[in-house]
Amino acid sequence: MEIIAFIALITLDTAASWLRMFAALFFSILISIGVGITAAVSKRAEKIILPVIDIFQTLPILAFFPFVIYIFVFLLPGYIGINAAVIFLIITSMAWNIIFGVYEAIKVLPAEFLELADLYGLGFWSRLRKIFVPAAMPRVVEQSVLSWSIGLFYLVTSEIFSIGNSNYAVKYGIGVALAQLAFSGNYLHYFIGILVFIGFVIATRFLFFRPLEKHFTRYNTVSEEPKRHFVIHFGIAKAFNYLARLRHSPPTRLASRVSKRNAAARAAIKKKTIKEERIQFAGAKRAGLGIAVIILAFLAAFVISKYPNIAVYEYESLISLAASFARVWIAFAVILAVAFPVCVYLVFISRHRNSYLLLFQIIASIPATILLPIIVIALRGYAFHSELTAFVIFFLSGIWYIIFSVIASSASMPNEVFEVKKLFGLKGRRAWKYLYSKAMLPGLVTGAVTAIAAEWNASIVAEYFTTTGISGTNVVSSVSVGIGKLLDTSLGSGNMLLMMIALVNLTIMIIIVNTFLWKRLYRKVSNVYK
Amino acid sequence: MRDVVLSARNIVFSFGDSPEQRIIDGVSFDARKNEFVSLIGPSGCGKSTLLRILAGLIDPVSGEVLYNGKRLDKPTSELSFVFQDFALLPWLTNIENVEMGLDPKIGDEEKRSRALATLKKMGLENVADYYPNALSGGMKQRVGIARAIISNPHVLLMDEPFSSLDELTANALRGDVVYMLRNKDISVNSVIMVTHNVEEAVEMSDRIIVLTNKPTKVKQEIKLGMKYPRNRHDKEFINMVDRIYEALTRK
Numbered sequence: 001m002e003i004i005a006f007i008a009l010i011t012l013d014t015a016a017s018w019l020r021m022f023a024a025l026f027f028s029i030l031i032s033i034g035v036g037i038t039a040a041v042s043k044r045a046e047k048i049i050l051p052v053i054d055i056f057q058t059l060p061i062l063a064f065f066p067f068v069i070y071i072f073v074f075l076l077p078g079y080i081g082i083n084a085a086v087i088f089l090i091i092t093s094m095a096w097n098i099i100f101g102v103y104e105a106i107k108v109l110p111a112e113f114l115e116l117a118d119l120y121g122l123g124f125w126s127r128l129r130k131i132f133v134p135a136a137m138p139r140v141v142e143q144s145v146l147s148w149s150i151g152l153f154y155l156v157t158s159e160i161f162s163i164g165n166s167n168y169a170v171k172y173g174i175g176v177a178l179a180q181l182a183f184s185g186n187y188l189h190y191f192i193g194i195l196v197f198i199g200f201v202i203a204t205r206f207l208f209f210r211p212l213e214k215h216f217t218r219y220n221t222v223s224e225e226p227k228r229h230f231v232i233h234f235g236i237a238k239a240f241n242y243l244a245r246l247r248h249s250p251p252t253r254l255a256s257r258v259s260k261r262n263a264a265a266r267a268a269i270k271k272k273t274i275k276e277e278r279i280q281f282a283g284a285k286r287a288g289l290g291i292a293v294i295i296l297a298f299l300a301a302f303v304i305s306k307y308p309n310i311a312v313y314e315y316e317s318l319i320s321l322a323a324s325f326a327r328v329w330i331a332f333a334v335i336l337a338v339a340f341p342v343c344v345y346l347v348f349i350s351r352h353r354n355s356y357l358l359l360f361q362i363i364a365s366i367p368a369t370i371l372l373p374i375i376v377i378a379l380r381g382y383a384f385h386s387e388l389t390a391f392v393i394f395f396l397s398g399i400w401y402i403i404f405s406v407i408a409s410s411a412s413m414p415n416e417v418f419e420v421k422k423l424f425g426l427k428g429r430r431a432w433k434y435l436y437s438k439a440m441l442p443g444l445v446t447g448a449v450t451a452i453a454a455e456w457n458a459s460i461v462a463e464y465f466t467t468t469g470i471s472g473t474n475v476v477s478s479v480s481v482g483i484g485k486l487l488d489t490s491l492g493s494g495n496m497l498l499m500m501i502a503l504v505n506l507t508i509m510i511i512i513v514n515t516f517l518w519k520r521l522y523r524k525v526s527n528v529y530k
Numbered sequence: 531m532r533d534v535v536l537s538a539r540n541i542v543f544s545f546g547d548s549p550e551q552r553i554i555d556g557v558s559f560d561a562r563k564n565e566f567v568s569l570i571g572p573s574g575c576g577k578s579t580l581l582r583i584l585a586g587l588i589d590p591v592s593g594e595v596l597y598n599g600k601r602l603d604k605p606t607s608e609l610s611f612v613f614q615d616f617a618l619l620p621w622l623t624n625i626e627n628v629e630m631g632l633d634p635k636i637g638d639e640e641k642r643s644r645a646l647a648t649l650k651k652m653g654l655e656n657v658a659d660y661y662p663n664a665l666s667g668g669m670k671q672r673v674g675i676a677r678a679i680i681s682n683p684h685v686l687l688m689d690e691p692f693s694s695l696d697e698l699t700a701n702a703l704r705g706d707v708v709y710m711l712r713n714k715d716i717s718v719n720s721v722i723m724v725t726h727n728v729e730e731a732v733e734m735s736d737r738i739i740v741l742t743n744k745p746t747k748v749k750q751e752i753k754l755g756m757k758y759p760r761n762r763h764d765k766e767f768i769n770m771v772d773r774i775y776e777a778l779t780r781k
Contacts, residue, residue, distance in 0.1 A: 113617060115587050116619070118587055118604075118605050119605045119611055120607075120631060120634075121607075126634065130630070131619065134621035134622075
């Protein structure tokens with residue numbers, strides 16, 4: 001009897017969290033349609049929006065909006081303010097990839113469709129209603145599936161947050177409930193809570209997203225029905241893949257994917273301006289860069305002389321960043337070591353790939369953050385327990401991206417590959433040499449980008465965790481040095497300058513790695529495999 | 531001489547400012563009432579761009595398009611367009627795609643009944659509520675033509691309308707289009723078609739304008755006096771095809 005009452009209660013909690021999620025998704029989609037379409041149709045807007053969003057979606061966004069949350073909590077009374085802040089935080093994790101989805105969908109739209117709008121004199125709203133929005137919707141739904149799982153990851157941490165010395169938590173919410181259960185030692189209830197949570201995840205997938213997918217893809221494929229089960233699996237996996245690919249596709253690549261004819265039609269209109277811009281751009285860029293460096297140097301010298309703290313903060317940020325960098329990449333190495341054999345098995349050997357995939361997707365639907373309390377408790381008392389906690393969270397945050405991305409890209413692998421394997425009897429070491437290590441590389445690279453990004457996103461949760469917001473007893477898991485911890489503690493203690501400096505350092509590092517490692521690697525791989 | 535309906539006057543189009551970058555270099559020609567004109571030239575020679583300029587979709591760098599003597603600088607419902615790859619919106623049903631061709635001010639019921647009537651004319655009333663991707667290429671282009679003729683335009687601009695279809699389907703559709711035009715089934719009385727298929731041009735046209743490549747200029751105009759329907763095995767037909775080929779390949 002008591003169990004049933006508990007299940008009812010935890011269901012209520014989850015429902016409350018889900019309401020927040022749906023609200024966040026709704027607003028994310030509205031924002032995405034506006035911003036994505038603007039970026040796709042206006043060259044000028046594109047230049048600003050794309051790079052900004054590219055950076056935003058790689059950063060631990062939770063750290064980004066203390067001021068906005070501050071405003072929410074203090075402008076709106078009590079729980080309304082807290083809920084608004086939570087929803088806002090979830091939006092900041094959901095919106096980016098939906099924006100990219102909308103942008104790409106509009107960008108690859110055949111030029112004829114826009115000519116149609118001109119021919120038949122469609123006005124602004126008709127264009128939106130008849131062409132842009134329906135063109136974007138399939139990708140919106142597809143990306144929403146991905147956004148949902150990203151949102152779930154942040155849901156838990158968003159429901160408990162702190163500003164300055166004050167801590168806030170929502171009243172009803174699965175994140176708060178599970179954390180409370182875990183720390184009060186109520187493990188049976190905690191696990192029941194997780195089961196209810198998984199039930200909600202699966203129900204959402206089948207009762208909400210699946211019908212939407214069917215609705216919005218009905219005009220794209222004639223006979224999709226027999227492949228029903230695949231679609232569920234690859235729906236998520238494909239989304240991961242898209243995300244990674246997008247991050248590496250500058251607009252020009254997108255344009256080249258549009259059929260040659262359309263490109264010619266577009267070029268007829270745009271080529272002139274592009275060419276002129278390019279010439280001016282190269283010269284201006286070099287001069288601008290030189291001037292920028294000089295100005296920055298002066299500015300830095302001035303600021304440091306005025307605020308000596310900054311040099312100290314910068315030093316602290318760099319040390320923290322180095323420590324986190326090591327953590328993230330060690331976890332990534334372990335992820336690769338585990339995921340690679342699993343992928344080989346799933347792609348080339350197993351006959352039950354789809355059953356495994358279904359199992360993985362259910363496991364992957366449990367966000368690492370919801371396991372955080374129990375991981376912290378389980379590892380408490382061991383040496384380096386905080387390091388271990390961080391490692392486990394990094395590992396769980398990243399591994400699924402690799403697995404799903406490899407599986408998704410292997411779906412596009414030509415059937416001949418498997419025939420060659422059979423024909424030449426490739427097994428064991430030869431199979432590794434000629435097949436496994438090569439065939440999965442494209443999926444591996446795209447998966448790796450997202451996995452690393454997910455790890456960085458998780459750093460703010462993985463490296464520092466405290467329960468002051470929800471209970472009297474203070475349980476803390478905190479690594480000695482780390483950028484995630486630095487962001488958390490500086491935000492917690494109200495040291496905004498330190499937080500900003502840490503964030504800038506993290507951003508610069510991410511941009512450098514993206515430019516010099518991932519973009520090059522991706523280009524290399526796609527040259528060979530295309 | 532019959533009345534001139536659509537007239538291109540010294541059309542120039544280019545990507546850059548210098549004369550070498552010109553895609554279209556001073557093209558002039560007329561299309562008259564009850565006339566089927568084909569623009570023929572090698573692939574990638576700017577024919578499609580020229581047709582889009584005639585439709586008012588792209589502005590020429592210089593020169594002008596006159597419709598019934600008046601300057602045309604934006605699309606009008608009097609001129610209609612048929613796309614090479616159909617350009618049907620996949621999220622609209624076939625009948626909704628056809629309804630797009632009508633004035634938006636017309637009421638929904640009238641739109642639907644007119645669209646249905648036009649689809650019927652094209653032999654497609656049974657697939658009205660299907661989505662385009664459930665149709666074969668030939669049927670898609672019939673929907674495309676239905677959308678183009680529903681607003682009772684006087685001029686039809688066709689951009690390689692049969693080149694995405696297999697030969698058998700294309701032949702049947704060509705025959706249907708010629709039949710509709712000859713029998714005044716539709717309001718269209720002038721057609722300008724871009725093509726690179728010589729037999730197709732000879733089968734359908736009253737006049738063929740041969741264009742050069744890079745930049746596009748008018749090389750030669752050839753008038754065809756043959757009766758419809760034309761038979762591809764007639765001596766006259768074969769001679770005409772040879773003549774066009776010769777005009778195309780001559781330096």
